[in-house]
Amino acid sequence: MSSPTSPEEPWPVRTVARKIADWINRLGTIWVEGQITQISLRPGAATAFLTLRDPSADVSLTLTCAAAMLRKMEPPLTDGSRVVVHGKPTFFVGRGTLSLRVDEIRAVGIGELLARIERLRQLLKAEGLFDPARKRPLPFLPNRVGLITGRASAAEHDVLTNAQLRWPAVQFEVRNVAVQGSTAVPQILTALQELDRMPEVDVIVLARGGGSVEDLLPFSDEALCRAVSACRTPVVSAIGHEPDSPLVDHVADVRCSTPTGAGKRVVPDVAEETQRIHQLRDRARRALHGWVDRERRLLDALRSRPVLADPFGPLERRAEQVGQLRDRARRAVTAALNTERHALTATRSRLTTLGPAATLARGYAIVQRVEDGVDGVLRSVDEAPAGTRLRVRVVDGAIQAVVPDRAG
DSSP states (O other): OOSOOOSSSOOOHHHHHHHHHHHHHTTOOEEEEEEEEEEEOOTTOSEEEEEEEOTTSSOEEEEEEEHHHHHTOSSOOOTTOEEEEEEEEEEETTTTEEEEEEEEEEEOOHHHHHHHHHHHHHHHHHTTTTOGGGOOOOOSSOSOEEEEEOTTOHHHHHHHHHHHHHOTTOOEEEEEOOOSSTTHHHHHHHHHHHHHHOTTOOEEEEEEOOOOTTTTGGGGOHHHHHHHHHOSSOEEEEESSTTOOOHHHHHSSEEOSSHHHHHHHSSOOHHHHHHHHHHHHHHHHHHHHHHHHHHHHHHHHHHHSHHHHSTHHHHHHHHHHHHHHHHHHHHHHHHHHHHHHHHHHHHHHHHHHHSHHHHHHTTOOEEEEESSSEEEEOOOGGGOOTTOEEEEEETTEEEEEEOOOSOO
């Protein structure tokens, strides 16, 4: 195997086939679990051919076994049977095919299936896939409902009929798939991924009618449970009847006991919603009327108060008070002015009496010398020698005089 190859020195097909066969022969015997999907047992043939399929993936393997061993099995194998086989991988050089040469086939019983489901249940629970905090609420009124179910099945009819009875305008995006057998899980996974990618789909319903434990095995498949958990769209599980509880029920966001329950759960009841709207409208009307009545009573109470019953009365009383205060102010100001006027008159009289004008009126005069200007009052004749110019002020004016020579 370590010898190099090149375009000039390639290996022939027989060499490659032989080397592959050598490597496969080194694997030895192994135990393999899967689901029988095809049995080819011809009458009189010594070898039987079967196809073993992985229930969670689109992978299969050809089995060969002695026809006598297959005929002796009780109960006989059928398509869809879960089995565990023991054999040795074999590569047929002539045809370049791989198969598993089986020397023992064991049918997986119900007890073992339930034990495996329980182990898977504990594993998924430990990982938190059943945690209620992960559950997403369903939309009140989905734009479109995705439905994954069997073709022309009672489950499909129940979901569609009950949903349309509750909300006639509901729209569905239906994907018909196998709901049991070896092809169920791959088809359901494909439909689930397709619906989850559609932005107009707001909720996805997985629906199937009742059946045996083997019939419901696809809905306890680990790959399907993990795919439901990874969906961005809320998923409703409606598998079987009330006693049935596949693992997908625990992983889904909402579990309905029957497809009929799922049809009622994904959409609201138009009659109930119409009645609720009427009730809310009545409550709103009563609340509005009550508020208006309270406000009206408040206005009536405010209007009945004296200040609002006779709004001009307080103004008139205030106007009277303002008038009275104005009259009092006027009288006070007038009295103060009269008092000051009398005082001013008395002061003026005193000033008149004390002033020179009154004296001059009685015939007296004021004599002043006039030199460069008026130079004081003349009080003695000695202060006015001859030739002195004088100014004589009388009550109604002043006259000029000159002192004559006294000898003359």
